[in-house]
Amino acid sequence: MADTNMASEFYVLSTLHRLGKNALLTLGNKKAVDILVEVEGRALTIDVKGIRDTTSFPIDNLDLELPNHFVVFVSFIGQIGNPLVLPEIHVVPTNELSILRPELNGNSLIYTSPGGLLRVQLGRLRSVGIFQNAWQLIN
Numbered sequence: 719m720a721d722t723n724m725a726s727e728f729y730v731l732s733t734l735h736r737l738g739k740n741a742l743l744t745l746g747n748k749k750a751v752d753i754l755v756e757v758e759g760r761a762l763t764i765d766v767k768g769i770r771d772t773t774s775f776p777i778d779n780l781d782l783e784l785p786n787h788f789v790v791f792v793s794f795i796g797q798i799g800n801p802l803v804l805p806e807i808h809v810v811p812t813n814e815l816s817i818l819r820p821e822l823n824g825n826s827l828i829y830t831s832p833g834g835l836l837r838v839q840l841g842r843l844r845s846v847g848i849f850q851n852a853w854q855l856i857n
Contacts, residue, residue, distance in 0.1 A: 720799055726768025726792040727752050729805060737853055750781055757857055760786065764856070765812075767838070768792040772806075774829065774837040780812065787812045788856060793840050808843040809852040821845050 727743060731753055734741040740756040753764040767775040767789055775791050789810050797803035815838065816826045822842055829837050843849060 720770075722768045722770050722794065722798060723766075725794070725798065726790075726805075727766045729792060730764065730766050730790045730807075733807075733853065734856070739856065748779065750779055750784075751787075755856060762786045762788065762856060764788045764790055766790050766792060768794070768805075769840070770794050770798045771796050772840050774831075774839040777815075777828065777836045777838055780815075780836070782812050782815060784812060789815070789838075791838065791840070791843060806840070807851050807853075808849040809855050810838075810843075810849045811855060814849075819846060821847075 731741055731743050734755060742754045744751050744754060750765055751763040752766045755762040755764065763784060763786065765780060767777065769775055772793055772795055780789065789812060791808040791810065793806040795806055815828055818824050818826055822845060827838050827842050827846065829839050829842065831837055
């Protein structure tokens with residue numbers, strides 16, 4: 719069975735290198751920072767959230783207060799086993815996650831599930847639209 723987390727992290731790392739970024743994968747379990755990126759002497763951090771399908775991403779371990787921190791949401795749209803299908807990517811600065819948005823009827827990207835878990839729904843990311851493939855934000 720495919721490892722969604724590893725596949726997601728390595729996909730993001732590979733894309734950053736293709737864009738000419740100096741990016742490093744961090745190691746550890748239960749980490750909040752998956753990738754470090756050096757841009758013009760500044761350190762940017764990335765948390766990668768991956769899912770196999772098109773539902774929602776758990777974000778309970780996410781620190782929304784970290785400066786220069788991004789979340790890259792990777793959905794394999796139900797096709798993780800097919801390397802010919804590209805994942806759907808949304809690059810979001812963490813300070814954008816809790817902003818109330820008119821296109822979401824005054825809600826933010828963050829959704830609290832009935833069980834009290836924090837999640838970001840892929841449908842909300844799609845409705846906002848501006849973060850899809852927004853690799854240029856990592857600068």
